[in-house]
Amino acid sequence: MEKRIVTFRNVSFRYRESLPWVLNNVSFSINADEWVAIIGHNGSGKSTIAKLMNGLLTPQEGEILVNGTPVTPETIWEIRKNIGMVFQNPDNQFVGTTVQDDVAFGLENRGFPRKEMVKRIKQTLLQVGMEAYTLHEPHRLSGGQKQRVAIAGVLAIAPQVIILDEATAMLDPRGRLEIMETMHHVKEQHNVSFIMITHDLKEVVRADRVIVMSEGKVVEIAPPRDIFAKKEKLQQSGLDIPFVAKLVDELTKLGTKLSKEPLNHDELLEELWTLYLKR
Amino acid sequence: MDIIFEKVSYVYQKNTPFEHQAIQNLSFHIPSGAFVAIVGHTGSGKSTVIQHLNGLLRPTKGEVRIGEYILSSDQKIKELKQLREKVGVVFQYPEHQLFEETVVKDIAFGPQNFGVSQNEIEARTKSAFEAVGLSEELRERSPFDLSGGQMRRVAIAGILAIQPEVLVLDEPTAGLDPKGHREIMSMFKRLHRENELTTILVTHSMEDALEYADHVIILDHGTKYMEGKPEEVLIQKDKLQAVQLDVPEIIQFLFRVENIFGVKIPYQGQSIVDLASELNRLIRGDGSSE
Ligand SMILES: Nc1ncnc2c1ncn2[C@@H]1O[C@H](COP(=O)(O)OP(=O)(O)OP(=O)(O)O)[C@@H](O)[C@H]1O
Ligand SMILES: Nc1ncnc2c1ncn2[C@@H]1O[C@H](COP(=O)(O)OP(=O)(O)OP(=O)(O)O)[C@@H](O)[C@H]1O
């Protein structure tokens, strides 16, 4: 049986009693090693889910388990050691006065020996392309540089679960690809489960499964191929399908028969080539 | 208002050990009424450029001219407030520009500050609130008790309410959901067209630069790397990839088609629907695209 790393059981949450519920009876589980994307319209509850996972918020109803342990005020410190999160706005998470100190912080907290710390700081800053900025102040970096440093911070601790809340939104196109590759690599190497909140459909396509949120409810959990086959439903909840899926849609209207729902350029081109050879 | 950068350099924390040159000898000219995209790698100097446009920063060297206003190292603008009424800037992180108690107060702040009449403030706040697709129940909410995308919308609405002549947008769609992204970009385009609003868009989306801008400036390490029409600049794959960028997805795809089928389908601003019929002809061997 697959090992469940995060489980939400009938979780409901509101920020204050005077405010509406923002999560409504949310249930899902995420397996160890899995790459899950969470998508949904603005205000659908994605960041709230992320904050509940590492105990920054506590649900009024339902239960959240990490690694089989219920998240409670008593367990949360232990649980947080295994979770690394990058917030939507990295300014909210910088603690160090230099880039290097900031990456060191998570390692110190987890009691890594000095030598290992130095090694990891160097390695992860290199991975995110910020090695030239080790002594800069995190608050005086450009928007994308801040995101890179925040990502280095979680890579360094290599936790069991990495949550990225729109953590690549400010990166240049190549940078975004590179970080995705790095994440993929880390996931393979360290058996990390990887939860990615994003509006970027190109990133969603690479996930194992996608959780679709709408108005505080889970409306769909499925692999990307199945998700993007339901164009109308997605568009109704303020979402969209990727370029390739749109093209496939139009090709199908013209009577081109594609055998499966291609998700990326390679898959679509391969199918088109096959059809071309059979013309 | 024409915007002119004349050999501009900017150095952060000058004369400290942390001195950092963010832009270097940068010159360009944005004519009044243009829609320009500024694109470049992380840290290439885009936000630094933008902060000159409303006088938040002054050039260390060179000169910035915005209409009749001139900024240089020895020339401070006296009419800074006037300038900020004419040039509205949406910053990269919306948190940096929100501060009022409620969402509506935040949107009303700009026009209030510039002495607009009460009736007019209310009208502008209402229309800006609607234009960015915020839902009614958020009106009296603190702008800090919002989701990331909702904050972004409030920040945009606050600038729209000022009704500036120049709209400067630093990654305005980061954090917006796909529908919000489309709607808000189309709104900017419409404002640009209908009111001849000069629009400067900093973006990492090559697709948006291609679709919305009529001129693109590419920065690399604080200098100008390329400049021109989007459909001419944004097809130069090797040059773009050399500076951490890429061609828009549709053009990436057309390059792959050319590689595999040995047939070139040129990019001519075609929609996905048009592209589908071109591909359909190609795989049926109609050859009409050759
Ligand atoms: N601190 C807060 N206090 C009160 N309400 C909040 C707070 N933070 C978020 N909310 C509300 O909770 C709902 C869910 O917010 P959340 O941040 O989880 O959305 P999201 O899916 O992450 O959206 P986005 O794509 O815009 O980041 C929204 O309607 C929002 O207004
Ligand atoms: N307040 C500051 N103090 C010192 N250096 C800074 C400051 N702000 C930016 N820099 C540096 O100046 C350079 C240009 O930064 P800028 O914010 O203009 O980049 P950008 O093109 O907007 O990048 P991004 O796409 O990541 O937002 C970067 O190397 C950055 O580290």
Ligand SMILES: [Mg+2]
């Ligand atoms: Mg969010």
Ligand SMILES: [Mg+2]
């Ligand atoms: Mg920037």
